[in-house]
Amino acid sequence: MSFKSIINHYRRTIMKALTGNIGKGVLIKKGKIDSNLNINRVLICRPNQRLGNTLLITPLVQEIIKENPNVVIDIFVKGRVAPIIFQNYPQVDQIIELPKKPFKELINYINVWFKIRNNKYDLAINVHQESSSGRISTIVSKSKYKLFGDEFLQDDSSSEQIHLAKIPVYQFRQFLETVKGKKDDSDYPIMNLNLSQKEIEDGKNKLNAIIENPTKKTLAFFTYATGDKCYVANWWTNFYNDFYSKYATEYNLVEILPVEDISMLDRKLPTFYSKDVREIAAFMNNCELLVAADSGMMHLGVAAPTKTIGLFKSGHFNKYKPYGKGNTMVLVEDNNHLPVIEALDKILK
Template sequence: MDFFNEINIIRRRITHRVTKNISNSSDNNFPSIDNREDIKKILICRPNHRLGNQLLMTPLVQEVINTFPNSKIDLFVKGNLSTIIYKNYPNIDKIIQLPKKPFKNLIQYLFTWLSIRKKRYDIVINVDKDSSSGRLSTKFANSAYRIFDDENEYFNLKYKDYKHLAKHPVYSLRIFLSTIGVANVKKVIPSLDLKLNSEEIAEGKKILNQLIVNKEQKTICLFTYATGNKCYSELWWMELLEKLKKEFENFNIIEVLPVENVSQIAFKAPTFYSNDIRQMGSLIANTAIFISADSGIMHLASSVQTPTVGLFSVTDLDKYQPYNKNSLGLNTNILSTNEIVKKIDAIIRK
């Protein structure tokens, strides 16, 4: 571990201690909003650079746009992924990017923080209740209304999906707005959405056709890699692959590769890799189903509306499972590969 990583660990510990008691409970006398048209400038805070976490924010952004269609939204994030993810989103005014390594870019880091203090916002929203930087930036920003994404026991009991990281901040927004006179939205929470345009989807179809032989058949897409103990063994994946081939003999099977160029099925299917997440998403959008362990690419598949099967053995399925129509998370600690194939078959038949 290098010096900067050690400093970063210390920084996270300090910010966690400082921010753990920051919440709306200390500032709960907000005036009512008589006209939602008065809300013009909104800041959404998610200072994290990981692909999955940035994509899990897209339902909240859509909810904000649906609720305040005339507003302009700034995103307070880390790294440049949000610039790519929100390329086709309306209402996004500015993406404020913290450097990934703050202590190597200290001046830029400090000026970025100061920028959210300098601008006046109508509402600032923290996306993740467990993010120290998110809570701190929500408190630090210059705003009339602040939403810290606090836990709500009533909603936790009322909604079985309240715990999900894509849905929890949307519920928190709805709870908060109801307390200041903005009518609750009764619609289904928006799905993750990369908002690919027709040209991007057509490009993905072209890439897929270069990988497969039978272009009339539907395609199953695999992503066999994951970080740490989320990664399944080659033996496990090979067993699943053979069963998929047997059960879906009239389907193509392809594999999307990680930057590490690792295949847990020993490259036994046509492969594709791109460092352009929109291009990778456009390919996945043209497949019938996507199968992956818990990973950022799993959420990418959800965000292009492809039915997605997430495989979970260590992380919390209720918080991280893929979220869109016909997608689901499976606990592989209690399901055999035969049972997993049956679940996949049920989705494909839909």
């Protein structure tokens, strides 16, 4: 573990200890429950800069819009990816961005907290219960009701209380049932980037430019990931030797490259490279299926949306596995890639 990772670990531990009790019982202590509450303005708090974590908010945004199509939503985030992800959600008004390096942008950092405080909301939602900044921003906000991420969670192994795309939707539904007596057992919203038809057509043109036969469906592979989540080139080479002979006749096969422009397949397949998140998603949308290591790009495939197989080595995959029907994950802890081939066969049959 690097020195930076050690510092961040202790920082998160200390902040969790300091903020863990923030918001306990606030929903109940607010006094008389207003059963006629209209959810007209909402603050969503997810101060994290990662692509995947931001995409995991999209089901909650859709759920809130379903409750009130004319709702105004502000999203408190970190980094610059959120405006790109939510640009086709007209109900999303302000993207309130926390600077990635607060000590270098101290004035901007302070202004962000004043911005949160200056707006009035019917509901503020902290998406991740363990986020210290999320809890603080929720308590700071001027909101009639506040959800801190754990009010309705029980000791339950159901996916509604484990997967990070479902938990805030579950919380919101339980809140509506508590406040308005409104129970909702419908399917949960999918992750969705809301690509426009033009974006999808442009993605199709970019795909057709690198494949030999546009009449065949395409299987895409994203082979890169950060840190311990990355599979070595030798694993991908062995996997390639099996899947190429099995699928190359019936499908086009392509590799989507990361921003680092690294190919773990040594560019054996036609490659697509872009730094534009929506452009990459539109390309993925035109593919039949995406195989991706655990990464933000895996979640981007889900939100494109296209069928996605996520590769996990270990860890809390139930929180982060590809979300929604038609998607799956494979636990690959060693050099055995046959379970991935089996997952491909099952989805493509």
